[in-house]
Amino acid sequence: MDKANELAWWQQTIAYEVYPKSFLDTVGQGTGTIAGITQKLDYLQKLGVGALWITPCYKSPMVDNGYDVQDYYAIDPSFGTMDDMDELIARGREHGIRVVMDLVFNHTSDQCTWFQASKESRDSEYADWYVWRDAKPDGSAPTNWRSIFGGSAWEWCEERGQYYLHTFAKQQPDLNWECDEVRKALFDIANYWADKGVGGFRIDAITYIKKPPVFEDGPADGEDGLYPVHAATANTPGILDFLHEFKAAVRDGRDIFMVGEANGVAADELDKWVGTDGVFDMLFEFSHTHVPMGEAEIWCRPVTWELADLKRALVASQRATATNGWYPAFFENHDQPRSTVNFFRCEGPLADKAKVLGAVLLTTRGTPFLYQGEELGFGNATWKSIDEFDDVQTRAQYDFAKGEGLSDAEALAACVRFSRDNARTPLQWDASENAGFSTAMPWLPVHDDYATCNVAAQEADPGSPLVWYRTLASLRAARPELIAGDWQELLSDDENVFAFERTLEDARTVTLTNFSDKNVEYDESLVAGLSVLAGSQGDATPGALRPLEAVIFG
Numbered sequence: 001m002d003k004a005n006e007l008a009w010w011q012q013t014i015a016y017e018v019y020p021k022s023f024l025d026t027v028g029q030g031t032g033t034i035a036g037i038t039q040k041l042d043y044l045q046k047l048g049v050g051a052l053w054i055t056p057c058y059k060s061p062m063v064d065n066g067y068d069v070q071d072y073y074a075i076d077p078s079f080g081t082m083d084d085m086d087e088l089i090a091r092g093r094e095h096g097i098r099v100v101m102d103l104v105f106n107h108t109s110d111q112c113t114w115f116q117a118s119k120e121s122r123d124s125e126y127a128d129w130y131v132w133r134d135a136k137p138d139g140s141a142p143t144n145w146r147s148i149f150g151g152s153a154w155e156w157c158e159e160r161g162q163y164y165l166h167t168f169a170k171q172q173p174d175l176n177w178e179c180d181e182v183r184k185a186l187f188d189i190a191n192y193w194a195d196k197g198v199g200g201f202r203i204d205a206i207t208y209i210k211k212p213p214v215f216e217d218g219p220a221d222g223e224d225g226l227y228p229v230h231a232a233t234a235n236t237p238g239i240l241d242f243l244h245e246f247k248a249a250v251r252d253g254r255d256i257f258m259v260g261e262a263n264g265v266a267a268d269e270l271d272k273w274v275g276t277d278g279v280f281d282m283l284f285e286f287s288h289t290h291v292p293m294g295e296a297e298i299w300c301r302p303v304t305w306e307l308a309d310l311k312r313a314l315v316a317s318q319r320a321t322a323t324n325g326w327y328p329a330f331f332e333n334h335d336q337p338r339s340t341v342n343f344f345r346c347e348g349p350l351a352d353k354a355k356v357l358g359a360v361l362l363t364t365r366g367t368p369f370l371y372q373g374e375e376l377g378f379g380n381a382t383w384k385s386i387d388e389f390d391d392v393q394t395r396a397q398y399d400f401a402k403g404e405g406l407s408d409a410e411a412l413a414a415c416v417r418f419s420r421d422n423a424r425t426p427l428q429w430d431a432s433e434n435a436g437f438s439t440a441m442p443w444l445p446v447h448d449d450y451a452t453c454n455v456a457a458q459e460a461d462p463g464s465p466l467v468w469y470r471t472l473a474s475l476r477a478a479r480p481e482l483i484a485g486d487w488q489e490l491l492s493d494d495e496n497v498f499a500f501e502r503t504l505e506d507a508r509t510v511t512l513t514n515f516s517d518k519n520v521e522y523d524e525s526l527v528a529g530l531s532v533l534a535g536s537q538g539d540a541t542p543g544a545l546r547p548l549e550a551v552i553f554g
């Protein structure tokens with residue numbers, strides 16, 4: 001048995017994230033459906049996908065597009081029915097694709113029956129299920145924490161005469177994990193879905209579940225006088241005890257994986273979270289996405305960065321998971337602007353940029369997580385006014401920017417650059433009306449470029465990003481060192497090139513990616529004895545890279 005086959009199925013495969021609202025609408029309503037995902041399983045299989053993470057599709061008022069769950073045991077009617085979901089899970093397996101559910105366990109919707117009962121009275125059976133606190137003596141909020149979406153993280157509740165904590169929107173009250181019944185209810189939900197045969201879970205916002213023992217004001221970091229809730233509560237000591245309990249109740253004994261979304265966990269803490277002594281199989285940490293956006297993720301506060309910063313972050317994550325745990329490699333998800341804009345400082349064709357990132361993603365060590373549209377080289381969308389955005393966070397970031405004294409145009413520019421809606425426009429399937437996504441007016445506009453940038457056009461173009469991604473997926477499947485091999489950075493001092501090698505026994509591949517718009521030369525001896533396996537711009541010359549070119553030698 002070769003080394004790659006000794007790894008778990010989820011380490012050998014490629015994962016793909018679907019944002020169901022924007023994937024494919026099969027009923028003509030302007031928003032996507034689960035049946036739409038089932039319809040495209042062949043498409044996903046051709047990309048080498050074996051794990052399909054679907055962002056929340058449970059019953060929800062959709063204030064945060066499903067991340068405000070009303071009922072974890074029901075599918076939202078806008079997406080279809082539980083039968084549709086069962087069908088997707090079953091058909092997926094026939095395609096070698098296992099569905100991965102998104103567990104939103106830090107908070108629920110304020111419409112969830114648990115919260116409705118909790119807010120009714122302090123004597124309710126659910127009284128302790130959420131994080132309730134009395135007002136300060138002057139009636140103001142218990143602390144000056146700012147929610148991640150902006151504004152106070154506390155909301156007054158008249159019925160209870162108390163405030164409740166919401167790390168995100170006020171319609172997303174935080175659950176109280178200290179309450180035994182809460183943890184049991186959440187583990188039951190996870191087991192219900194695991195019993196349905198899903199392949200794993202992506203666990204939302206998990207670093208916020210443990211609150212500090214004492215709630216205190218922090219130093220204001222903005223004109224609003226507030227202190228980020230992230231700084232007050234993320235990764236609070238004791239969190240891992242909860243998560244070990246979670247793992248024992250859900251993960252142990254099953255052939256599934258759990259990947260946590262862990263903003264606030266640094267690369268050097270990863271060994272406590274993943275691997276032999278850890279609680280998850282993989283952890284999305286965000287050190288590389290913080291490079292272009294800044295750690296505080298305040299969109300209107302510009303950061304300057306260089307490729308060296310991005311390389312440092314990527315290398316640190318590789319090192320941290322080299323001997324323990326496993327890395328979920330990603331450049332995009334539904335919360336990030338498009339990677340073709342985010343990770344380049346130079347101008348140049350989006351298709352070339354997408355191929356550069358694809359080369360890194362699909363040949364690095366770890367499970368690659370693609371996000372819908374990334375394989376087509378999507379760019380950010382075109383936005384002309386704040387009213388065009390749907391996203392709750394974008395509107396909050398706009399208000400925050402205005403509060404900081406920015407003009408309308410400056411606040412808009414920050415949202416245009418960083419809005420999560422950039423990643424949420426409909427997937428473009430063909431050149432027909434609404435890009436083949438829906439026969440009705442889509443909930444967010446399709447890109448201006450849909451007539452040329454779409455799946456059908458790219459399938460017919462051997463030089464397209466889609467064909468490149470498919471080529472890389474085949475290469476990855478055919479070369480065990482790309483899955484199981486060691487990872488070592490090359491050309492670490494190069495300002496323009498990110499390069500690394502993968503080695504396993506006698507096999508070696510080298511990935512060279514030029515993130516700049518310059519011609520770059522490197523020492524040919526680096527690839528001595530190897531030949532070109534794939535070049536993003538056709539024939540490649542050892543020792544030289546064209547602007548925005550990626551070459552894989554082996």
Ligand code: NOJ
Nearest residue numbers: 064067104168204205335
């Ligand atoms: C992280 C999710 O990825 C994001 O989309 C959501 O808004 C927050 N968690 C709150 O659930």
